[in-house]
Amino acid sequence: MKLNEELESKSTMLLELFTNKDYKPLRFKELVGLLQVPRGAKHELKIVLDQLIAQGKIILDAQGRYRIPGDDIRVGTFSGTQKGFGFVILEGEDEDIFIPGDSTKGALHGDKVMITIKEEQTGRRKEGAIINIVERGKNEIVGTFEKGKNFGFVVPDNQKFGKDIFIPKEHTKGAVNGHKVVVRITNYGDATMSPEGKVIEIIGHINDPGVDIMSVVRAYDLPVDFPEDVMRILDNVPEEIDQKEIANRLDIRDLQTVTIDGEDAKDLDDAISISKEGDLYHLGVHIADVTHYVKEGAVLDREALKRGTSVYLVDRVIPMLPHKLSNGICSLNPGVDRLALSCFMDIDQKGTVVGHRIAETVIRSDRRMTYTNVAKIIEDSDEEVIKEYEDLVPMFRLMQELAEVLRERRHKRGAINFDFPESKIIVDKNGKPVEIKPYERNKATKIIEEFMLIANETVAEDFFWQEIPFLYRTHDNPDDEKIKKLAIFIHNFGYSMKIGQEEIHPKELQKLLVKIEDTPEEALISRLTLRSMKQAKYTVANTGHFGLSAKYYCHFTSPIRRYPDLQIHRIIKENLNGKLGEQRQQHYSKILFEVAEHSSKTERRADEAEREVEKLKKVEYMMEHIGETFEGVISGITSWGMYVELPNTIEGMVRVTEMKDDYYFYDEERYQMVGEHTKKVYKLGQKVIVEVINADKLLRTIDFALVEVEE
Structure with a gap:
């Protein structure tokens, strides 16, 4: 609502009033009188106050008074649990605030809340209480419908939501027991009353093929179908490149070039060329020129930005770009002319890029290679495969040589x-998992990883020194407190890290991971080390990449499936063509912050949805194996049980209540489970035989029971 001029000035007075050192908390009536707000403008004043609360500038305290927040009052996001208590995640802080069940004020998972933080008690997690719900996180929830006599209720799929949603009979939309539904919340309830809602969509029955994954898709609000205006544009997308475009580009169609991807890949967005002169390697990384077809601000571009990334969900891909582009004109298919953006690098024997050039090119890939076949050539020396790709074998051997140099650097x-x-989860035509196994990384996958990394670094460094607005992929240094906790933890296993006054160097963590290789505690310490680090993200400022120990890094190599790559291709091409004047640089300075924020959010959303589907399929797979026994390794120990990982990557829990031969307690100092009477000890890395006793698709849990232990 537009505020009238009089109210605008009153709102300025309002802020001045609250920031004045002599201010005192005021109720709404007192504010109306003090600001002399006319009767008709009271509603608008309330809107201004609500906006200031949403921004965290003022709060409404328990006595119904408006006041500025103190140091003990913060705004964050509530993360709920099944048991009623929760945690508040504060922006920019690593430690979450614990909220007891009687202090949530009816907040639901994902809500933006205002909290008071209690005085810290030594050695304990910070605790707080919610005083105000600033903004509701979700108004639509996916769950399973259960029918009552005169009403229904929905059990949310996300266990963190913590409460079932009451559905009046007239709002069930004909749903029956076991239907997966989308519910719109009409009343959020409070600390004593459950939320209420109406069914707005029936996804399908819980047992119908594909419904489980579609439920995750809807829960994460992933856009599936492309809108009509996008589909109409596709009629104008050509099948072949415009031959006139070749004159404007570097023609490298005669250069020996290949793509190397997985067997089932359809969008081939990177190709490689390589040669060697004396001690110098010439590496070409050629990336599909997607921006030639996806113009800034056009319908296709707006949709790609909205999606942010492609999402890979076991048996389907939700692409960032329509298939006509990603699998067609933008895919570097063999034997056809394609437009590319190429990074040519001269690399010495130490792996240092001593010279480079970025150019718009036209390429023609010679072969579409798979990781499997390249690995058979360089790893297995498979005579049959070597004969089939005879003319390319020297190229693959040279690739392997350079990849080793880059990895060593x-x-x-x-x-x-x-x-x-x-x-790697293999499913049948109905989406049912038939096999789960570790995804094999071979020498061929590692070659491509190294080449993509060096191209991304080279492009990032180039544009950093040109001082042009750009989008970087950054990874901040870990939080000191988390590293100290990790150091204390690994000390229990006889390991140590150098922690000085300065921030930790990634080399210290690298050394730790080398030391724990092939030890029983490797899986656990690796996971805890990863958790002690921050999330990588997209930023406008180049702050470096801690995990890669790189000063400059960006995402340049996958514009078909990641929007940041598409965005920087546009900047690179404008720069190459002398069109990046002051006005265009200002334009990018304005939009890039939002692009970075949005891309980081959509990436996290995709990661979470992918993990959720993976968990779902692992549970579904184990539902078919209840009563069967497997050999596994103890991968984690807590006070409530032991995690056991099977060779196929599935992890389940042996609950302490299921360990029937004794009363077991958790020895926190030695990180082991000990029997009180028998003194039997279970340690990390110990091999055990387990029986699958339960697998719950709703809770995403797998329960094991110990059968015997291998000594």
Whole structure:
């Protein structure tokens, strides 16, 4: 609502009033009188006050008085739990604030809340109480419908939501028991009353194929179908490149070039060329020129920005760009002319880029290679495959040679390599998991990783020194407190880290990961080390990448599936063509902060949805194996039980209540589970035989029971 001029001035007076050193907390009536607000403008004053509360500039205290917040009052996001208590995540802080169940004031998971922080008690987590709900986090929830006699209720899929949603009979939309539904909340309830809502969409029955993944898609609000205006534009997308465009570009169609991807990849957005003269490697990383077809501000661009990234959900991809682009004209398919943005690098024997050039090019890939076949050539010396790709074999051997040089250089400077086994989940035509195994990383996947990393670094450094507005991929140094806690923890296992007055160097964490390699505690310490670090994100300021131990880093190599890559391609091309004048630089300075923020958010959303679907499919897989036994390794120990990881990457829990042969207690200092009478000890890395006793798709949990222990 537009405020009238009189009220505008009153709102300025209002802020002055609250920031004045002599101010006192005031009730609404007192404010109306003090500011002499006319009767008709009271509603508008209330809107201004609500906006100031939302911005965290003032608060409404328990006595109904408006006042400025003190140091003990903060605004953050509430993260709920099934048990009623929760935590508030404060912006820019690493420690969450614990909120007891009787202090949540009816807040629901995802709500923006205002809290008071209680005085800190030594050695304990900070505790607080919610005093005001500033903004509701969600108004639509996905869950399972349960029918009552004269009403229904929905059990939210997200356990953190903590409360079932009451559905009046007239708002059930005909849903029956077991339907997965989307509910719009009509009343959020409070500390004593459950939320109320209406069913606005029935996704399908819980047992119907594909409904489980679609429920995750809806819960994370992932856009699936492209809007009509985007689909109409696709009629104008060509099948082949415009031959006139070749004259404006560097023609490298005669350069021996290949793509190397997974067997099932359809969007081939990077190709490689390589040669060697004396001690100098010439590496070309050629990236699909997506911006030639996706113009700034056009319908396709707006949709790509909104999506931010492609999302990979086991049996489907929700693409950032329509398939006609990603699998067609933008895909570097073999034997056809394609437009690219290329980074040519001259690299010496130490892995240092001694010269580079970025150019708009036209390429023609010679072969579409797979990681499997390249690995068979360079790793297995498979005679049959070597014969099939005879003319390309020297190229792959040279790639392997350079990748080793680059990896050694990264290792020397302290880059951290987390080598967690990713899961490969194979499903049948109905989306049912039939096999789960570790995703194999071979020498071919590592070659491409190294080449993409060096291209991303080279481009980032180039544009940093040109002082042009740009989008960087940054990873801040870890929080000192978290590193100190990690150091104390690893000390229990006989490891140590150098922690001085200055911030920790990534080399210290790298050394730790090398030391724990192939030890029983490797999985646990690796995970805790990862958790002690901050999340990588997109930023306008170049603050470096801690995990890679890189001063300059960006995402340049995947414009088909990541918006930041698309964004910087646009800047690079304008710069190459002399069109990045002061006006355009100002334009980018204005928009890039928002692009960075939004891209970081959509990336986190995609990661969370992907993890959720993976958990879902692992539970579904184990539901078919209840009563069966497996060999596993103890991967974590807590006071409530032991985590056991199977060779296929599935992890489940042996609850302490299921350990029937004794009363077991958690020895926190030695990080082990000990039997009170038998003195039997369970340690990290110990091999155990477990039986699958339960798998709950709603809770996403897998329960094991111990069968026997291998000594």
